[in-house]
Structure formats: C-alpha cells, structure tokens
Amino acid sequence: MSGDCDYARDLELEYRPFSLSLSSPLETADGTIESRDGFLVRILDATPGDGDPVVGYGEATPLPGWTESRADCEAALERASDAIRTDPDAALEAVEGQVAARHAITLALADLQATRESTPMYRYIGKGPMVGRVPVNATVGDGSPTETASEAAAAVGRGFDCCKLKVGRRDLETDIERVRRTREAVGPDVELRVDANEAWTYDEATTALEAFSDLKVSVLEQPLPAGALEGHADLRRRAGDDGVAIALDEGLLEHGVDAICDAEAADVLVLKPMALGGVDVARKVAAWVGMLEVTPIVTTTIDAVVARTGAVHLAASIPDVPACGVATAELLAEDLGRDPVLLEKGSAVVPQAKGLGVEGVWQE
Ligand SMILES: O=C(O)CCC(=O)C1=CC=C[C@@H](O)[C@@H]1C(=O)O
Numbered sequence: 374m375s376g377d378c379d380y381a382r383d384l385e386l387e388y389r390p391f392s393l394s395l396s397s398p399l400e401t402a403d404g405t406i407e408s409r410d411g412f413l414v415r416i417l418d419a420t421p422g423d424g425d426p427v428v429g430y431g432e433a434t435p436l437p438g439w440t441e442s443r444a445d446c447e448a449a450l451e452r453a454s455d456a457i458r459t460d461p462d463a464a465l466e467a468v469e470g471q472v473a474a475r476h477a478i479t480l481a482l483a484d485l486q487a488t489r490e491s492t493p494m495y496r497y498i499g500k501g502p503m504v505g506r507v508p509v510n511a512t513v514g515d516g517s518p519t520e521t522a523s524e525a526a527a528a529v530g531r532g533f534d535c536c537k538l539k540v541g542r543r544d545l546e547t548d549i550e551r552v553r554r555t556r557e558a559v560g561p562d563v564e565l566r567v568d569a570n571e572a573w574t575y576d577e578a579t580t581a582l583e584a585f586s587d588l589k590v591s592v593l594e595q596p597l598p599a600g601a602l603e604g605h606a607d608l609r610r611r612a613g614d615d616g617v618a619i620a621l622d623e624g625l626l627e628h629g630v631d632a633i634c635d636a637e638a639a640d641v642l643v644l645k646p647m648a649l650g651g652v653d654v655a656r657k658v659a660a661w662v663g664m665l666e667v668t669p670i671v672t673t674t675i676d677a678v679v680a681r682t683g684a685v686h687l688a689a690s691i692p693d694v695p696a697c698g699v700a701t702a703e704l705l706a707e708d709l710g711r712d713p714v715l716l717e718k719g720s721a722v723v724p725q726a727k728g729l730g731v732e733g734v735w736q737e
C-alpha cells in the first residue's frame with residue numbers, strides 16, 4: 374500500500390498493547406475465544422511545513438492458529454517502529470511474514486493517506502463508487518439446540534437476515550438438530566450459514582451436506598481439514614450448482630487462491646484481513662477471485678474497532694459483496710473506542726468520514 378503514496382516524510386510509529394474480553398466466550402470446533410489481545414498502532418506524519426500532524430491507526434490482533442504469536446507480532450512491530458524512520462517500505466520489510474503486524478502497519482499507512490486525501494478508506498482502496506451499506510451476518514457460537522435457535526432468533530429480532538452458526542463441536546446429529554431448530558425458529562427467509570472449522574470427516578460432511586440442503590443452508594464453511602482440497606472439490610460436486618455452497622477459510626491460508634481454483638474446491642472464499650496480512654492483500658485476493666467466479670466474503674478475527682472498521686471498508690470496496698462476518702463488535706464486552714459503524718436492518722452503515730473514520734482510540 375505504501376507504493377501508492379508519497380512517503381518521503383517524517384513518520385513515527387507507536388504501538389500499545391490491549392486486552393479485550395468477549396461478552397461470552399465464542400465456542401468453535403477449533404477452540405474457545407475468550408479474549409482478544411493485540412496492539413493498537415498509530416503512525417504520525419509530522420513532516421515539517423505540512424501543517425498539523427496527520428495520524429493513521431492500525432491494529433494487530435493475533436489469533437492462535439491463524440496468525441503469528443503475540444510475542445512475534447510485538448517483535449515485528451518493534452522492528453517496524455525503527456525502520457519506518459528511514460522509509461515505510463523498510464517498515465513493511467521488517468514485518469514480512471508476520472501477518473497481524475503487517476495488517477496493522479498497512480492499515481495505519483492507508484488510514485493516514487486516505488485522511489490526507491480526505492477520502493473514506495473504502496474509496497481509497499477500491500477507487501470505486503460511493504457505498505452506503507454492506508450486508509452482514511450474525512455470528513452464533515456453539516450451544517445446545519435450544520440455545521442456538523434462540524440466539525439466532527434474537528439476532529433476527531435485532532435486524533439480521535443472515536446467521537452463521539458454528540458447528541463441529543458436538544456430534545453430527547446434534548449439530549443437524551441445532552440447524553433444524555434454528556430454521557424452525559427463524560423461518561424460511563433468513564439466510565443460514567454453517568462453519569465447521571475443519572471438524573468433519575468426508576463421510577460426516579456428506580451427511581451434513583444432505584441435511585443442510587433440506588434445511589436450505591446457503592453456505593457450508595470449512596467442513597474438512599484445511600489440507601483436504603480434493604475432499605472439498607468432491608463435496609462441491611455432490612452439492613451441485615444450486616445446492617449448499619462450499620466456502621474455504623483455513624484452506625485459503627494453507628493453499629492460496631490458485632491451488633483452490635485449479636482444484637475447483639470452493640464456491641466462496643472467506644477473507645480475514647488480519648490472517649492474510651492486511652486489507653491490501655485481502656482486497657487483491659477479492660478482485661482476483663471475483664474474476665475466477667469465486668465469491669469473496671470478508672470476516673474479522675473478532676477484532677477491536679480499528680481492524681473491524683478496516684474490514685467493513687474492505688467489504689464496501691468489493692462490488693456486490695454478500696453478507697460479511699464483520700458484525701462482530703457485539704461479541705466483545707469492551708472496545709478501544711466508539712464504533713463508527715452502525716448496524717441497521719442486517720447491514721453495516723459504511724463510515725463516510727475521511728480515512729477509517731475511527732476516533733478517540735488513543736487516549737493519552
Ligand atoms: O464470520 C463471522 O461471522 C465472524 C468471524 C468468525 O466466525 C471467526 C473468526 C475467528 C476465528 C474463527 O473461529 C471464525 C471463523 O472460522 O470464521
């Protein structure tokens with residue numbers, strides 16, 4: 374992202390740690406997420422003769438299994454804070470391979486530059502038209518069939534018309550029962566998606582696929598382990614053109630776009646900017662897979678307000694993006710500052726202020 378900008382400037386990078394609890398732990402087949410521990414980053418541009426300093430915000434929120442460790446992330450940010458004094462490209466080199474740290478730095482640089490250009494971030498990264506809203510899904514963790522159905526119904530009551538249910542933590546019959554009870558509770562018009570986080574064998578996944586097809590599930594995300602490219606391709610063929618769409622999430626990180634498209638292993642790819650190394654990387658992947666007729670969906674890694682808002686801007690830069698998993702603020706008990714993204718009738722209202730539109734997160 375730095376290549377787009379004139380950065381022969383006087384830049385300073387600072388970072389500080391944060392820890393935010395979830396309002397209740399998010400139970401997935403892959404483990405339980407109880408809190409989000411990361412780093413808030415700011416880059417100040419105080420080039421002499423340029424008026425008031427301009428600031429850009431970034432966030433590095435590592436997630437075990439998805440990104441580098443917290444310690445590696447911190448070490449990378451420290452290297453970047455030294456390197457940026459010489460040149461922003463040197464700062465990017467300093468975080469190479471550390472996806473959460475790279476996410477933070479590229480986001481802060483993009484926020485800075487979009488702010489300088491008085492452009493909302495999504496128009497700065499996508500160069501596209503004005504977008505008012507992006508559709509979003511509610512995220513429903515593991516729970517009993519009754520809990521799952523009532524949580525999904527409550528989300529629909531708050532305006533969501535798409536719910537993604539976490540599965541794969543219980544036995545398959547119970548998961549199918551959870552989806553069946555949820556379908557009964559929310560009615561036929563609400564979109565239901567299911568995310569198994571790699572939990573199933575091929576036989577379990579085919580049984581699930583049949584049941585979910587009857588229950589009008591739209592998307593089955595990562596049913597098999599990430600390595601199982603051929604298995605996912607077989608599931609896609611079984612589901613057929615009008616059946617349940619197969620989405621890869623962990624599989625994208627393991628294989629990359631080309632291998633997935635060559636194997637015809639996915640209808641949908643889940644883009645997590647934090648795990649991919651930045652909004653800029655995710656935006657390139659979205660443009661690329663869109664041309665290959667694979668649908669991109671943006672989700673967060675249950676991030677704080679800075680990264681989450683970046684994900685909303687990314688979604689807004691993707692034409693006709695389907696519902697995205699960026700409505701994850703409600704999973705947090707606390708945040709770094711005011712949320713500039715309002716949720717209204719199943720959509721996120723995209724901030725139209727310059728840059729990210731995030732303010733008040735760096736209290737002195
Ligand atoms: O996509 C969503 O609705 C929210 C994000 C989400 O589900 C996830 C975030 C972080 C880790 C994972 O457990 C999970 C996912 O696999 O998509």
Ligand SMILES: [Mg+2]
Nearest residue numbers: 568594595622
């Ligand atoms: Mg997933």
